[in-house]
């Protein structure tokens with residue numbers, strides 16, 4: 672749930688930090704967004720689990736330092752900045768803010784401006 676304190680922004684609970692060991696990746700949904708959580712040492716990075724090259728999942732991509740390599744065509748991105756690292760795409764990762772509260776990884780993916788597909792059809 673987004674916090675009731677305005678300073679909380681749109682942070683929502685995802686998984687326990689203990690469930691995300693160093694070097695691990697975990698896909699979660701934040702609202703309607705699929706978000707990939709990656710832990711590198713003590714840092715946790717969160718970004719849209721869709722490669723900006725051709726929107727394929729980044730989950731399972733090899734991680735070297737803070738760089739993740741897309742398993743589909745090999746685009747590499749710095750998870751700290753989102754910036755592409757090789758020439759496969761010039762587009763960046765969609766990064767989200769992360770914080771740890773009471774042992775829970777919380778992610779602020781911001782407001783989702785995409786329409787709810789179920790509302791479009793009255794469902």
Ligand code: FES
Pocket residue numbers: 722723724725726727741742743744745746759
């Ligand atoms: S979809 Fe990731 S490099 Fe093409």
